[in-house]
Amino acid sequence: MARRPTIKDIARRAGVSESAVSFALNDRPGVSERTRARIRQVAEELGWQPNSAARALSGERSGAVGLVLARPAHTLGVESFFLQLVSGIQEVLSASRTALLFQVVEDVDAECSVHRRWWAERRVDGVLVVDPRTRDPRPELLAALGLPAVLIGGTATGTADQDGGPGEPGASCLSSVRADDARAMADVLGHLHALGHRRIAHVAGLPELAHTARRIASLRAGALRLGLAADQVESVTTDYSDTEGAAATRRLLARPQPPTALVYDNDVMAVAGSAVAAALGIAVPGELSIVAWDDSALCRVTHPRLTALVRDTAAFGRLAAEELLAVLAGAAPRTRESELPRLEPRESTAPPAAAY
Numbered sequence: 001m002a003r004r005p006t007i008k009d010i011a012r013r014a015g016v017s018e019s020a021v022s023f024a025l026n027d028r029p030g031v032s033e034r035t036r037a038r039i040r041q042v043a044e045e046l047g048w049q050p051n052s053a054a055r056a057l058s059g060e061r062s063g064a065v066g067l068v069l070a071r072p073a074h075t076l077g078v079e080s081f082f083l084q085l086v087s088g089i090q091e092v093l094s095a096s097r098t099a100l101l102f103q104v105v106e107d108v109d110a111e112c113s114v115h116r117r118w119w120a121e122r123r124v125d126g127v128l129v130v131d132p133r134t135r136d137p138r139p140e141l142l143a144a145l146g147l148p149a150v151l152i153g154g155t156a157t158g159t160a161d162q163d164g165g166p167g168e169p170g171a172s173c174l175s176s177v178r179a180d181d182a183r184a185m186a187d188v189l190g191h192l193h194a195l196g197h198r199r200i201a202h203v204a205g206l207p208e209l210a211h212t213a214r215r216i217a218s219l220r221a222g223a224l225r226l227g228l229a230a231d232q233v234e235s236v237t238t239d240y241s242d243t244e245g246a247a248a249t250r251r252l253l254a255r256p257q258p259p260t261a262l263v264y265d266n267d268v269m270a271v272a273g274s275a276v277a278a279a280l281g282i283a284v285p286g287e288l289s290i291v292a293w294d295d296s297a298l299c300r301v302t303h304p305r306l307t308a309l310v311r312d313t314a315a316f317g318r319l320a321a322e323e324l325l326a327v328l329a330g331a332a333p334r335t336r337e338s339e340l341p342r343l344e345p346r347e348s349t350a351p352p353a354a355a356y
Contacts, residue, residue: 286353
């Protein structure tokens with residue numbers, strides 16, 4: 001294996017002392033500008049990079065930020081949302097020469113342990129936190145550690161947010177980027193109601209997630225505004241997988257009075273639900289309308305093409321990364337709103353059949 005170049009190698013090649021190399025590479029006085037330029041040129045020729053661990057121990061930044069996903073591992077391989085999110089995050093971090101330390105764990109307790117370890121080892125300068133929970137220990141922990149963080153999809157208050165959904169304890173100390181899930185759900189319900197649907201079911205994601213709670217609350221509030229009875233609109237929770245999405249669809253469609261429209265919390269479940277309907281001989285959209293949360297290629301290539309909420313997930317990731325870099329530069333905690341998801345009607349939604 002090739003040995004990594006050291007300060008000693010640079011000093012030998014440049015014909016200067018090791019202390020002169022240290023002064024030059026750390027922008028400290030003690031060497032002339034001509035010598036500084038020569039040392040930096042030699043360092044570049046040798047491919048030298050600063051040791052992030054040593055810099056962290058000396059009190060300097062590590063040059064990395066962290067992202068931990070506490071999601072069922074089997075749901076990550078088929079869902080495009082996180083791939084697009086990380087793509088946007090990485091785009092911003094790469095431009096600032098900041099590394100992304102990424103880890104998948106089994107639950108939030110394990111994620112908290114990772115954050116404690118990263119803080120103790122000075123592995124990261126800050127973290128991005130996804131999937132805020134209704135009762136979330138992470139904001140309070142990060143605030144106590146003094147580890148800079150940005151909540152992705154969370155609120156910046158410790159009480160119920162303005163849309164009626166729950167907030168995150170301790171989140172007032174942290175910056176947040178979020179999408180307006182409540183308004184997006186209201187748009188979906190309004191679209192289906194205008195088409196004539198009066199029995200609508202929401203196949204939701206993990207029940208402990210704050211954005212799941214906001215969507216469920218918005219659906220209930222919207223139904224009340226539209227004069228729908230409590231038994232006409234409902235939400236059932238899943239783990240976001242195609243397996244649970246399909247199982248929930250079968251249960252809903254097996255009822256004596258099944259829903260005439262289904263809203264799924266991701267594209268994977270929506271496609272799985274469409275397949276279940278086809279297997280049961282239920283026509284989409286003639287007998288059943290389907291809406292997917294977060295558009296993807298899956299929604300556009302399946303038949304019929306699925307009506308979906310369209311948003312730029314990569315831009316959401318870029319916004320989160322930009323906010324974390326701003327926090328690391330000294331910006332005060334704040335909440336930033338991403339672009340509202342836009343409903344794209346396609347062939348999977350239509351007025352319900354009168355006889356169904």
